[in-house]
Amino acid sequence: MNAHTQQFFITGAAGALECALDLPDPDDGSPRGIALVAHPHPLYGGTMDNKVAQTLARAFVSIGYAAVRMNFRGVGGSTGLHDEGRGETDDMALLLAHMQQQLPGLPVALAGFSFGTFVQAQLQQRLIAQDTPAERLILVGAAAGKWAMPPVPEDTILIHGELDETIALTAVLDWLRPQDIVVRVVPGADHFFHRKLQHIKNAVVEAWHR
Template sequence: MNSQTQRFSLRGAAGNLECALDLPPAAPRGVALVAHPHPLYGGTMDNKVAQTLARAFVALGYAAARMNFRGVGKSEGEHDAGGGETDDMELLLQHMQQQYPGLPFALSGFSFGTFVQSQLQQRLIKQGKPAERLVLVGSAAGKWEMPQVPSNTILIHGEQDDTIPLSDVLDWARPQDLPVLVIPGADHFFHRKLQHIKSFVVEMWHR
């Protein structure tokens, strides 16, 4: 994101995992994990939407951690269709909780990353230690078997998304009675609309 971004690596089941950490100016009040879009279609932790999510959480006073999924950048291993990626994200969470014990944590993701984070949240709910909140941008409904998510989840989608149609997200959200924040004119990658993602997250966080 900038010269303040710290790079580090974790040892996962499939090998080393390349990670990045962005910190707020003062002591963090929470931890946020950001998951990037699909690795087989060019998705990396430096994706602009993933970076925008990290910036939003830093603005909220959170330590924001990102990870390159298996086979991306310097991360070893091969794409595992979400299963291994969820394991790796849980490993990143455990690492961050060791670094910042006792702080609340949030999970966020873009596109394929929303599938990973919603899977992780389900796992954490079963363990009795869920994230305080999810932020899902370009939710992967209709592409992957998205599980249910908590009622306070922030869902952001582009009106003109032709990768994951808005109608698919509404069909997934409707039975859960989840509101969806729609950005008019935005495509899947939110070209020229990224500022809306950050402002939505920051404004909605304390509601």
């Protein structure tokens, strides 16, 4: 993402997993939280360098969080094969444990884009079952209708493009309606938020500053 991005690897069940860590400016003090960012579908070109994933990471760094991304199995320097979200959720849980060892005691946010929303929503359900939920879930282009999205906490930040051609806004509304959860719709935005990325960053910054 920038010259200060630290690349590292952790070992998951399917082998090496390539990760990238961005830290806030040391002059601003120690990180105040940890944000895990999950990228879109690996079989359709999704990587941790995806522009939406990078935008989420930048947004969290701007509010003082350590932002960490990971290439899912079979992407970039990560070994293994795509596992339909099961192994990817296991791997994200491993990354969370790794980051909590490096930066103990900090609040955790889970953020994802497209397929990454499925992974992070599943991980949040695991954490809730363990009575250790992440403080907040941020889902951009939530994968409703594509994967079996679980319920999410009522304070989840949901951002969706009005003109999303990959995941229809109507599918997201159908998923959220029984949960009575609000989604922020970005007018004119497509699935990849072309020329609309600032709305994603603004939503994160506003939520934390509020």
